[in-house]
Amino acid sequence: MSMRIVLLSAIVSILFIDQGMAKRVRYGEVLCSQSRYECLLVKKGDTWRSLWPDSQARGVIQRINRMNVLRSGMTLAVPKSTPPYRLMDYAPFPRRRTAVGEKMIIMSPARLAWAAYDPEGNLIRWGPASFGKRHCPDLKRGCLTVRGNYRIFHKGSRRCVSSKFPLGRGGAPMPYCMFFYRGYAIHGSPQVPGYHASHGCVRVFNQDARWLNEVFVDLPRKGSKGTKVIVYPYHE
Numbered sequence: 341m342s343m344r345i346v347l348l349s350a351i352v353s354i355l356f357i358d359q360g361m362a363k364r365v366r367y368g369e370v371l372c373s374q375s376r377y378e379c380l381l382v383k384k385g386d387t388w389r390s391l392w393p394d395s396q397a398r399g400v401i402q403r404i405n406r407m408n409v410l411r412s413g414m415t416l417a418v419p420k421s422t423p424p425y426r427l428m429d430y431a432p433f434p435r436r437r438t439a440v441g442e443k444m445i446i447m448s449p450a451r452l453a454w455a456a457y458d459p460e461g462n463l464i465r466w467g468p469a470s471f472g473k474r475h476c477p478d479l480k481r482g483c484l485t486v487r488g489n490y491r492i493f494h495k496g497s498r499r500c501v502s503s504k505f506p507l508g509r510g511g512a513p514m515p516y517c518m519f520f521y522r523g524y525a526i527h528g529s530p531q532v533p534g535y536h537a538s539h540g541c542v543r544v545f546n547q548d549a550r551w552l553n554e555v556f557v558d559l560p561r562k563g564s565k566g567t568k569v570i571v572y573p574y575h576e
Contacts, residue, residue, distance in 0.1 A: 366534035
Protein backbone atom coordinates (compact mmCIF):
# COMPACT_ATOMS: atom_id res chain seq x y z
CA MET A 341 0.00 0.00 0.00
CA SER A 342 1.48 3.34 -1.05
CA MET A 343 1.76 6.23 1.42
CA ARG A 344 -0.57 8.25 -0.84
CA ILE A 345 -3.36 5.67 -0.51
CA VAL A 346 -2.84 5.42 3.24
CA LEU A 347 -3.09 9.19 3.68
CA LEU A 348 -6.17 9.38 1.45
CA SER A 349 -7.81 6.58 3.44
CA ALA A 350 -7.21 8.50 6.65
CA ILE A 351 -8.74 11.66 5.18
CA VAL A 352 -11.86 10.03 3.79
CA SER A 353 -12.44 7.91 6.89
CA ILE A 354 -12.57 11.08 8.99
CA LEU A 355 -15.02 12.69 6.56
CA PHE A 356 -17.31 9.77 5.92
CA ILE A 357 -17.73 8.47 9.44
CA ASP A 358 -19.40 11.70 10.56
CA GLN A 359 -22.96 11.47 9.29
CA GLY A 360 -23.93 14.60 11.22
CA MET A 361 -22.35 16.87 8.63
CA ALA A 362 -24.66 19.33 6.88
CA LYS A 363 -23.46 18.01 3.54
CA ARG A 364 -22.35 14.45 3.05
CA VAL A 365 -19.01 14.32 1.29
CA ARG A 366 -18.74 11.62 -1.35
CA TYR A 367 -15.55 9.70 -1.97
CA GLY A 368 -15.05 11.14 -5.45
CA GLU A 369 -15.21 14.71 -4.16
CA VAL A 370 -12.09 14.04 -2.11
CA LEU A 371 -10.37 11.80 -4.63
CA CYS A 372 -10.63 14.22 -7.56
CA SER A 373 -8.16 16.56 -5.85
CA GLN A 374 -5.43 13.94 -6.30
CA SER A 375 -2.92 14.48 -9.11
CA ARG A 376 -4.01 11.51 -11.25
CA TYR A 377 -7.66 12.65 -11.36
CA GLU A 378 -9.74 15.60 -12.47
CA CYS A 379 -13.12 16.73 -11.18
CA LEU A 380 -16.23 16.32 -13.33
CA LEU A 381 -19.47 18.11 -12.37
CA VAL A 382 -22.56 16.09 -13.25
CA LYS A 383 -25.07 18.19 -15.17
CA LYS A 384 -28.84 17.89 -15.43
CA GLY A 385 -29.74 15.07 -17.79
CA ASP A 386 -26.40 13.28 -17.47
CA THR A 387 -26.52 9.53 -16.93
CA TRP A 388 -23.80 6.96 -16.40
CA ARG A 389 -24.43 5.67 -19.91
CA SER A 390 -24.41 9.09 -21.59
CA LEU A 391 -21.17 10.08 -19.85
CA TRP A 392 -19.46 6.72 -20.48
CA PRO A 393 -21.12 4.72 -23.28
CA ASP A 394 -18.47 2.03 -22.95
CA SER A 395 -19.60 -0.34 -20.19
CA GLN A 396 -16.04 -1.20 -19.11
CA ALA A 397 -15.04 2.45 -18.66
CA ARG A 398 -18.35 3.18 -16.93
CA GLY A 399 -17.80 0.36 -14.46
CA VAL A 400 -14.31 1.56 -13.59
CA ILE A 401 -15.49 5.15 -13.02
CA GLN A 402 -18.28 3.92 -10.75
CA ARG A 403 -15.82 1.87 -8.73
CA ILE A 404 -13.27 4.69 -8.49
CA ASN A 405 -16.02 6.92 -7.07
CA ARG A 406 -17.42 4.10 -4.89
CA MET A 407 -20.99 4.62 -6.04
CA ASN A 408 -23.67 3.47 -8.46
CA VAL A 409 -26.02 6.44 -8.00
CA LEU A 410 -25.86 9.63 -10.07
CA ARG A 411 -27.58 12.99 -9.76
CA SER A 412 -26.96 16.46 -11.12
CA GLY A 413 -24.66 18.57 -8.98
CA MET A 414 -22.46 15.64 -7.95
CA THR A 415 -18.71 15.80 -8.46
CA LEU A 416 -16.95 12.73 -9.85
CA ALA A 417 -13.28 11.81 -9.92
CA VAL A 418 -12.18 10.91 -13.46
CA PRO A 419 -8.70 9.65 -14.40
CA LYS A 420 -6.63 12.10 -16.42
CA SER A 421 -5.42 9.21 -18.54
CA THR A 422 -7.49 8.12 -21.53
CA PRO A 423 -9.47 4.85 -21.70
CA PRO A 424 -9.27 1.94 -21.64
CA TYR A 425 -8.98 1.94 -17.87
CA ARG A 426 -7.79 -1.17 -16.04
CA LEU A 427 -9.71 -1.68 -12.82
CA MET A 428 -6.80 -3.24 -10.95
CA ASP A 429 -4.73 -0.10 -11.56
CA TYR A 430 -7.12 1.72 -9.22
CA ALA A 431 -7.33 -0.92 -6.50
CA PRO A 432 -7.06 0.59 -2.99
CA PHE A 433 -5.60 -2.70 -1.75
CA PRO A 434 -2.22 -4.39 -2.30
CA ARG A 435 -2.05 -6.82 -5.23
CA ARG A 436 -0.61 -9.45 -2.89
CA ARG A 437 -0.74 -10.18 0.81
CA THR A 438 0.74 -12.96 2.91
CA ALA A 439 -0.71 -16.28 1.78
CA VAL A 440 -2.74 -18.00 4.49
CA GLY A 441 -3.96 -21.00 2.51
CA GLU A 442 -7.59 -19.91 2.32
CA LYS A 443 -9.75 -17.36 0.54
CA MET A 444 -10.71 -14.19 2.36
CA ILE A 445 -12.72 -11.01 1.95
CA ILE A 446 -11.26 -7.75 3.27
CA MET A 447 -13.74 -4.99 4.14
CA SER A 448 -12.40 -1.45 4.58
CA PRO A 449 -14.76 1.32 5.77
CA ALA A 450 -11.91 3.84 5.44
CA ARG A 451 -11.52 3.04 1.74
CA LEU A 452 -15.25 2.38 1.17
CA ALA A 453 -14.20 -0.83 -0.53
CA TRP A 454 -13.88 -4.60 -0.32
CA ALA A 455 -11.29 -7.00 -1.72
CA ALA A 456 -11.28 -10.74 -2.47
CA TYR A 457 -8.01 -12.65 -2.09
CA ASP A 458 -7.31 -16.22 -3.19
CA PRO A 459 -5.55 -18.77 -0.94
CA GLU A 460 -2.17 -17.72 -2.39
CA GLY A 461 -2.74 -14.11 -1.31
CA ASN A 462 -3.49 -12.69 -4.77
CA LEU A 463 -6.04 -9.90 -5.15
CA ILE A 464 -8.56 -11.23 -7.67
CA ARG A 465 -11.38 -8.68 -7.42
CA TRP A 466 -12.34 -5.51 -5.56
CA GLY A 467 -15.26 -3.12 -5.48
CA PRO A 468 -17.04 -0.29 -3.66
CA ALA A 469 -18.89 -0.68 -0.37
CA SER A 470 -21.02 1.40 1.96
CA PHE A 471 -20.89 0.54 5.66
CA GLY A 472 -22.92 1.46 8.74
CA LYS A 473 -23.31 5.15 9.50
CA ARG A 474 -22.55 6.79 12.83
CA HIS A 475 -26.18 7.40 13.78
CA CYS A 476 -29.45 5.88 12.57
CA PRO A 477 -32.43 8.13 13.46
CA ASP A 478 -34.94 5.29 13.25
CA LEU A 479 -32.91 3.23 15.73
CA LYS A 480 -32.02 6.27 17.84
CA ARG A 481 -28.49 4.96 18.23
CA GLY A 482 -25.27 4.38 16.39
CA CYS A 483 -25.16 1.67 13.75
CA LEU A 484 -21.53 1.29 12.70
CA THR A 485 -20.53 -2.00 11.09
CA VAL A 486 -18.81 -4.39 13.49
CA ARG A 487 -15.04 -4.72 13.15
CA GLY A 488 -13.03 -7.91 13.48
CA ASN A 489 -12.55 -11.37 12.00
CA TYR A 490 -15.59 -13.42 11.01
CA ARG A 491 -16.81 -16.26 8.78
CA ILE A 492 -19.68 -16.40 6.31
CA PHE A 493 -22.22 -18.71 7.93
CA HIS A 494 -25.31 -18.22 5.75
CA LYS A 495 -26.17 -16.82 2.34
CA GLY A 496 -29.33 -16.21 0.36
CA SER A 497 -30.46 -15.70 -3.22
CA ARG A 498 -31.29 -12.53 -5.11
CA ARG A 499 -34.65 -12.62 -3.29
CA CYS A 500 -33.06 -12.22 0.15
CA VAL A 501 -34.81 -9.53 2.26
CA SER A 502 -34.31 -7.99 5.68
CA SER A 503 -36.38 -9.36 8.55
CA LYS A 504 -35.93 -6.08 10.49
CA PHE A 505 -35.84 -3.10 8.14
CA PRO A 506 -37.85 -1.00 7.57
CA LEU A 507 -38.53 -1.15 11.29
CA GLY A 508 -41.77 -2.83 12.22
CA ARG A 509 -42.32 -4.62 8.95
CA GLY A 510 -39.05 -5.71 7.32
CA GLY A 511 -38.83 -6.57 3.64
CA ALA A 512 -35.95 -4.31 2.53
CA PRO A 513 -34.18 -6.02 -0.41
CA MET A 514 -30.81 -7.60 0.39
CA PRO A 515 -30.02 -9.47 -2.85
CA TYR A 516 -27.33 -12.15 -2.62
CA CYS A 517 -27.01 -11.66 1.15
CA MET A 518 -24.03 -13.23 2.94
CA PHE A 519 -24.22 -13.15 6.75
CA PHE A 520 -20.95 -13.00 8.68
CA TYR A 521 -21.98 -11.98 12.23
CA ARG A 522 -25.47 -12.14 13.75
CA GLY A 523 -27.65 -9.90 11.55
CA TYR A 524 -24.73 -8.28 9.74
CA ALA A 525 -24.45 -9.19 6.09
CA ILE A 526 -22.76 -8.27 2.84
CA HIS A 527 -25.44 -7.75 0.18
CA GLY A 528 -26.16 -6.08 -3.13
CA SER A 529 -27.79 -2.67 -3.41
CA PRO A 530 -28.65 -0.08 -6.08
CA GLN A 531 -27.87 2.54 -3.42
CA VAL A 532 -24.11 2.52 -2.87
CA PRO A 533 -23.72 6.31 -2.57
CA GLY A 534 -20.02 6.96 -2.00
CA TYR A 535 -20.36 7.41 1.77
CA HIS A 536 -21.53 5.29 4.71
CA ALA A 537 -25.31 4.93 4.63
CA SER A 538 -26.42 1.56 6.01
CA HIS A 539 -27.82 0.27 9.31
CA GLY A 540 -24.66 -1.83 9.74
CA CYS A 541 -24.72 -4.20 6.79
CA VAL A 542 -22.17 -3.84 3.99
CA ARG A 543 -23.76 -2.67 0.74
CA VAL A 544 -21.95 -3.57 -2.48
CA PHE A 545 -22.90 -3.40 -6.15
CA ASN A 546 -25.47 -6.03 -7.12
CA GLN A 547 -23.16 -7.64 -9.67
CA ASP A 548 -20.37 -7.82 -7.08
CA ALA A 549 -22.69 -9.36 -4.51
CA ARG A 550 -23.76 -11.98 -7.02
CA TRP A 551 -20.14 -12.85 -7.87
CA LEU A 552 -19.17 -13.09 -4.21
CA ASN A 553 -22.25 -15.15 -3.38
CA GLU A 554 -22.25 -17.56 -6.31
CA VAL A 555 -18.56 -17.81 -7.20
CA PHE A 556 -16.32 -16.87 -4.31
CA VAL A 557 -17.96 -17.51 -0.94
CA ASP A 558 -18.04 -20.94 0.70
CA LEU A 559 -20.37 -21.89 3.52
CA PRO A 560 -19.31 -23.96 6.53
CA ARG A 561 -19.19 -27.63 5.62
CA LYS A 562 -16.99 -30.64 6.20
CA GLY A 563 -13.43 -29.43 5.78
CA SER A 564 -14.40 -25.74 5.58
CA LYS A 565 -15.19 -23.13 8.23
CA GLY A 566 -16.82 -20.75 5.77
CA THR A 567 -15.07 -17.96 3.88
CA LYS A 568 -13.17 -15.61 6.18
CA VAL A 569 -14.25 -11.96 6.39
CA ILE A 570 -12.01 -9.31 7.95
CA VAL A 571 -13.64 -5.95 8.67
CA TYR A 572 -11.08 -3.20 9.23
CA PRO A 573 -11.60 -0.24 11.61
CA TYR A 574 -13.18 2.94 10.27
CA HIS A 575 -9.87 4.73 10.84
CA GLU A 576 -6.90 2.79 9.44
